[in-house]
Amino acid sequence: MIYFQCDYAEGAHPRILDALVKTNFEQTPGYGVDVHCQNACKLIQEKIGKSDARVHFLVGGTQTNLTVIASLLKPHQGVIGVDTGHISCHETGAIEATGHKVLQIPAEDGKLSSDKLQAFLKNYWADDTHEHIVEPGMVYISSPTEVGTVYTKKELESLKQICRKYQIPLFLDGARLGYGLASEENDVFWKDLPNLVDVFYIGGTKCGALFGEAVVFCDDQNLDRHFRPIMKQKGGMLAKGRLLGIQFETLFTEDLYEKITTQAVQEALRLRDAFKAKGFEFLVDSPTNQQFPILDRKSIETLSQKFAFMIWPDNGEEKLATRFCTSWATKSEQVDELIAEIQQL
Amino acid sequence: MIYFQCDYAEGAHPRILDALVKTNFEQTPGYGVDVHCQNACKLIQEKIGKSDARVHFLVGGTQTNLTVIASLLKPHQGVIGVDTGHISCHETGAIEATGHKVLQIPAEDGKLSSDKLQAFLKNYWADDTHEHIVEPGMVYISSPTEVGTVYTKKELESLKQICRKYQIPLFLDGARLGYGLASEENDVFWKDLPNLVDVFYIGGTKCGALFGEAVVFCDDQNLDRHFRPIMKQKGGMLAKGRLLGIQFETLFTEDLYEKITTQAVQEALRLRDAFKAKGFEFLVDSPTNQQFPILDRKSIETLSQKFAFMIWPDNGEEKLATRFCTSWATKSEQVDELIAEIQQL
Amino acid sequence: MIYFQCDYAEGAHPRILDALVKTNFEQTPGYGVDVHCQNACKLIQEKIGKSDARVHFLVGGTQTNLTVIASLLKPHQGVIGVDTGHISCHETGAIEATGHKVLQIPAEDGKLSSDKLQAFLKNYWADDTHEHIVEPGMVYISSPTEVGTVYTKKELESLKQICRKYQIPLFLDGARLGYGLASEENDVFWKDLPNLVDVFYIGGTKCGALFGEAVVFCDDQNLDRHFRPIMKQKGGMLAKGRLLGIQFETLFTEDLYEKITTQAVQEALRLRDAFKAKGFEFLVDSPTNQQFPILDRKSIETLSQKFAFMIWPDNGEEKLATRFCTSWATKSEQVDELIAEIQQL
Amino acid sequence: MIYFQCDYAEGAHPRILDALVKTNFEQTPGYGVDVHCQNACKLIQEKIGKSDARVHFLVGGTQTNLTVIASLLKPHQGVIGVDTGHISCHETGAIEATGHKVLQIPAEDGKLSSDKLQAFLKNYWADDTHEHIVEPGMVYISSPTEVGTVYTKKELESLKQICRKYQIPLFLDGARLGYGLASEENDVFWKDLPNLVDVFYIGGTKCGALFGEAVVFCDDQNLDRHFRPIMKQKGGMLAKGRLLGIQFETLFTEDLYEKITTQAVQEALRLRDAFKAKGFEFLVDSPTNQQFPILDRKSIETLSQKFAFMIWPDNGEEKLATRFCTSWATKSEQVDELIAEIQQL
Numbered sequence A, B, C, D: 001m002i003y004f005q006c007d008y009a010e011g012a013h014p015r016i017l018d019a020l021v022k023t024n025f026e027q028t029p030g031y032g033v034d035v036h037c038q039n040a041c042k043l044i045q046e047k048i049g050k051s052d053a054r055v056h057f058l059v060g061g062t063q064t065n066l067t068v069i070a071s072l073l074k075p076h077q078g079v080i081g082v083d084t085g086h087i088s089c090h091e092t093g094a095i096e097a098t099g100h101k102v103l104q105i106p107a108e109d110g111k112l113s114s115d116k117l118q119a120f121l122k123n124y125w126a127d128d129t130h131e132h133i134v135e136p137g138m139v140y141i142s143s144p145t146e147v148g149t150v151y152t153k154k155e156l157e158s159l160k161q162i163c164r165k166y167q168i169p170l171f172l173d174g175a176r177l178g179y180g181l182a183s184e185e186n187d188v189f190w191k192d193l194p195n196l197v198d199v200f201y202i203g204g205t206k207c208g209a210l211f212g213e214a215v216v217f218c219d220d221q222n223l224d225r226h227f228r229p230i231m232k233q234k235g236g237m238l239a240k241g242r243l244l245g246i247q248f249e250t251l252f253t254e255d256l257y258e259k260i261t262t263q264a265v266q267e268a269l270r271l272r273d274a275f276k277a278k279g280f281e282f283l284v285d286s287p288t289n290q291q292f293p294i295l296d297r298k299s300i301e302t303l304s305q306k307f308a309f310m311i312w313p314d315n316g317e318e319k320l321a322t323r324f325c326t327s328w329a330t331k332s333e334q335v336d337e338l339i340a341e342i343q344q345l
Helices: A014-022 A035-048 A061-072 A114-126 A153-166 A177-181 A190-196 A227-233 A242-251 A256-277 A297-304 A332-343 B014-022 B035-048 B061-072 B114-126 B153-166 B177-181 B190-196 B227-233 B242-251 B256-277 B297-304 B332-343 C014-022 C035-048 C061-072 C114-126 C153-166 C177-181 C190-196 C227-233 C242-251 C256-277 C297-304 C332-343 D014-022 D035-048 D061-072 D114-126 D153-165 D177-181 D190-196 D227-233 D242-251 D256-277 D297-304 D332-343
Strands: A054-058 A077-082 A102-105 A135-142 A170-173 A199-203 A213-217 A293-296 A319-325 B054-058 B077-082 B102-105 B135-142 B170-173 B199-203 B213-217 B293-296 B319-325 C054-058 C077-082 C102-105 C135-142 C170-173 C199-203 C213-217 C293-296 C319-325 D054-058 D077-082 D102-105 D135-142 D170-173 D199-203 D213-217 D293-296 D319-325
Touching: A014 A242, A014 D014, A035 A054, A035 A190, A035 A213, A035 A242, A054 A061, A054 A227, A054 A242, A061 A135, A061 A170, A061 A199, A061 A213, A061 A227, A077 A114, A102 A114, A114 A135, A114 A153, A135 A153, A153 A170, A153 A190, A170 A190, A177 A199, A177 A256, A242 A256, A256 A319, A256 A332, A293 A297, A297 A319, A297 A332, B014 B242, B014 C014, B035 B054, B035 B190, B035 B213, B035 B242, B054 B061, B054 B227, B054 B242, B061 B135, B061 B170, B061 B199, B061 B213, B061 B227, B102 B114, B114 B135, B114 B153, B135 B153, B153 B170, B153 B190, B170 B190, B177 B199, B177 B256, B242 B256, B256 B319, B256 B332, B293 B297, B297 B319, B297 B332, C014 C242, C035 C054, C035 C190, C035 C213, C035 C242, C054 C061, C054 C227, C054 C242, C061 C135, C061 C170, C061 C199, C061 C213, C061 C227, C102 C114, C114 C135, C114 C153, C135 C153, C153 C170, C153 C190, C170 C190, C177 C199, C177 C256, C242 C256, C256 C319, C256 C332, C293 C297, C297 C319, C297 C332, D014 D242, D035 D054, D035 D190, D035 D213, D035 D242, D054 D061, D054 D227, D054 D242, D061 D135, D061 D170, D061 D199, D061 D213, D061 D227, D077 D114, D102 D114, D114 D135, D114 D153, D135 D153, D153 D170, D153 D190, D170 D190, D177 D199, D177 D256, D242 D256, D256 D319, D256 D332, D293 D297, D297 D319, D297 D332
Parallel strands: A077 A102, A077 A135, A135 A170, A170 A199, B077 B102, B077 B135, B135 B170, B170 B199, C077 C102, C077 C135, C135 C170, C170 C199, D077 D102, D077 D135, D135 D170, D170 D199
Antiparallel strands: A054 A213, A199 A213, A293 A319, B054 B213, B199 B213, B293 B319, C054 C213, C199 C213, C293 C319, D054 D213, D199 D213, D293 D319
16 A cells, blocks of 8 residues: 555655764753754754744644744634634644634635735724624634645735734744745745745644654744743643754755655646546645545545545545645655556546 | 614613612522522523423623533534624634634524534544544524524424434523514424523523523533533622522513513514615514614614614625614613604605 | 621622612613713722723622733733632632633732742742743732731832832732721722732622622733723623623712721621630631631530531631621621620630 | 753664664554554553553653643643642643643652542532632642652552542653652552553653653543544644654563663662762652752862753752753763762762
8 A cells, every 4th residue: 555645654754864863862951952953943044044033843733833823812812714724624623722713714725815814804803893803813824725735925925914914923834835835836935934924834744854843933023932931831842852953954954855845746746647637627726745636436446445545525426535645755656656547547 | 862782781670670679688698509599590490391400690691601611512622603603703702712612604594504513513523534623512502693583493403403413412592582582483482492402591681681691401411510610710600699590580570581572572573664664675584672674874874863773894885784672671662763763764 | 697608698788779770771882881881980090099090890709810810911921829819729720721820829817928929939030941830920919818818008019019020910809908998907098009009909799789890900001901802702791881880980989988898897896806805716817807716616506506607617626717707788786696696605 | 061961861762763764664644543553552551461551642741741631621620739740830831721720739759648638639528618619630640750759559559549539530640650660669560550540651752762652541431532632632643643653662672661761770879879978968869760969069060060960949058959860871981970070079
């Protein structure tokens, strides 16, 4: 069985394991204040061209989302996100468990439209009963989105402008950031990010690391003032913090992060093309490492013999949406094998 | 200025004030374990024909909703409700502040359709990633709804049957219960309630009392086992609990509750007919004390000279939805005056 | 049975009921923005000599404590209070339920000593692992305390000075404020309060009202910026807010609040003297409306025939602490009757 | 500089890194349902002699404590623990942030005395105002404790008996479990644990792993019924769950866990003896890997030249408590070097 089910089916890029082995007996202070974390922070600052960005390392995505959001909101505020966003539907209510509502706006291909955002905020502040309504205190987006799409620079600029107007921070979940940067459609590069969002994170778990997400605060209001004690409180401060530092050091050395995610996206596009060539339609047109072909039941059954992939819950219809992911670990031969099978469907 | 803006613009029915004056120097234990609370509980048990119902008295609606819901859910669970439901949009995230998500289903005229509920629950349990999704742990409905509509007996039976199947409690917010019972379209009576829902509350604040909601647990699983300490924790246990007992004693003596809410509904229907006679349309067809005529800007301006009523936030359109409420305190002359004005629009 | 068990065994001062009756059919907007609340606010501002104090009205003490504290703390912060404080031990974890730890310091006769406070704060900031420890974000005290003692002006000045130094607000729970002001030992008067604390509340429930606490923000940092939506979220915003306004208007007209609490304290001191004259010792020397004589079991049994009072949980000892409360509603004849009984013990 | 500051200054035991390298390209499902987790679970079941124990793997200690406790308590309940316990003072209020109070009992050498526990529970239930007090819903202990002491079998039996009587679960934080098992004073062995506690965890982070704690539910009431969705909600479900499985597989193969913790304890006792030989006193008599000599300032200064260790916050006294930790990674030569220095103090 070959896994295309998700982008976290393997361990880590071998260079990361090498680095862990090499540094194993170094003695460092705990909790992320060691030299590896400092060095990783510096490499990230250089990459994004912002030497005063503050970087914090956490283990996983849900943990990162809940910690960032809980640290930014006041008790009566909620976070705006699209209905298909990870925090809206796939974190078992992690945000609500910190006391805050996710204010859901219907997504357009996984994205938050700036028109809808503007209308939502305007309506809130126009309503003179707004003391009775959750105040929108920040905006959450993910790019690539949960359905593989990527925000354009222009889209992010619009969102940022609206957030500025309403004086609320814009937070970008970059759990798959590398795959977005590697997309051919992408026009948002590392050095653009600090101008486009207030906080974002660079996904490690799905992009070559064993685990780890690097949260980057780019704002000039010291928004991460209380981030470390809140990390600790939420269970997100890793004792051996240097494990995170070492992994991001490795990923940000010799452009490893970009290289491996670019390779993954290229493999995904080969898959996409193979499905397209056979006339299959897609749930959404994704330029990144996740592909969502809509398959008939027979094709699903055939492919399931040798390959693992996600199938949407059975809704009684003849065709079901599916998800095939590549990752930094996907080998060309694995994709070749799948393509061969697709061609015979 | 005559108020039709809400159903809590005045104090309380005079008999309630009389009772408070009469009992004022009685000495009773605090926190709702006094004879008046016991007596009110008995009167409610008799009214609904269920001698083992457990009754708890709280001060207000948001407080009641958050206390009931927090007491019934496990940490990973949320409460299903319609998007126009009070807990979804008009309580400043009170439910989320207790750690739980409101799982919003689009309303149909303010109501939760049993088809949509069934589909929602089925989808949840069919999804094999459901550990990552908030588990639906109970269902919240309000009747009358926030737009004045009332559930039929058949609708409630369907909802209850689905809740039974999925073993989750059904909770009815009856902040305006009296106005629903008094509606001509209503076919759900006091003695039906224990068979149709697991928990409900009888609104006092909007139905003749100074304040107060009587929560009635009708389930046979002892669902209110921990309700009193949770009431205390959430700030909802009134020191002079007898104030609630005395008010509900009064409301449930000589059918005062029904009489005053019936009168209010009749006045509301007179208003409805007056608007209809002039050709105005309505946001929704409401048989209870809230009426939602859609008025042109000129009519709004004219009526606003002498009457207070709610106007939907300005959306740039020529016509805006409005809300006119009657209550137990509304006088026929006040309605006459408004009708006279409507007729001249 | 005559109740000395608590100071909330009766309804309200008759003038309050009169005012409720008189205003009953006035129509006002809900949620505390009516003229009565505005007027009560003005009367309180005048009383304390601070025309820019902001006043918010809530129903009960636990609700007030949790709302004020939740509105002032950041997620990683806790509130300092003594171990015998109401929030530490008698609110079923209401503060923790909002996510914050109560940082308990051992009380001295119910009070927080400034030395202990200073040491606590110094230790916290001296500890270089303090990211792992709850940050003290505010200080809670009550005066009179739960055991009837009253802070002197000098004590409050010391506490305030320390809070200033550490830039954290000082919050005074005045659930029984009137009884403290009326104590002969008291040297803190209305106009001192704004200089001594950042936020305090004036207890109504135990001092003549049916219910109600007036929270007064005296700080110059706009600390109540988000107080109203948080009140709503926590279930503490009363629909008919004017009921609170009317009650405080009455209490602050013609010095009613002072008159009735002074009378109560005088009756309490008569009780104290009667117990003292018979040689009984006291748990603490209280100059206010709560008295804590330590009684032998036989005396307890005798007095229990005709009087209700609190008895400390049985610890197997021969003598047990008890609590006798007077209140605005206590009649001299009731006290006479109890004294007569004491004299025969 | 040689680190004796903590037991998490290095990476992981080399065999763990080997295992991670060896399994790196295996493809497994995420979130802890892979074969490695299943295998690790089986090894743990065998080790403790309880084939129906349920095992869940988390990343760190604070995360584990908050997840277990939040999953076991009802909203109005708190967790009993000693004042020096990790959850009481070193997790930035992680438990309170889930809504629950830590009910602190003064420790005796880091331990919870069964007499004090019994008295606490008895008092709670004897108090007829207990609706107003946080209900003790479970008991938390750590062994070894935060000051290195270890519970005896008899002590645990007493605690368990009391918990049984009051029908509340007993939870043992075993962040340093291995070092306790390896202590010469210890009389609690693997197969005793299921009989002595309801839930415990086996610390990996401090005992040879890169990170990871294995939570073991031994109760027969299905207490972990909702554990997985709550893990997810709290951010504790690792995407590549197999990383935890692989580490615990390794630790529980060929008794690696016991071997490396035994070695660490022996080194610690050599340190202890060296300090004792020079006449230093200890904060507490610890038989495990943490030693707490009380040192004069000059000795502290001298040792600080070459060694890192924890020093208690400066309290102005001549002598200060310190902590020296050994770990699975401590080399005999490092200890030799420190001992040589001690001998010259």
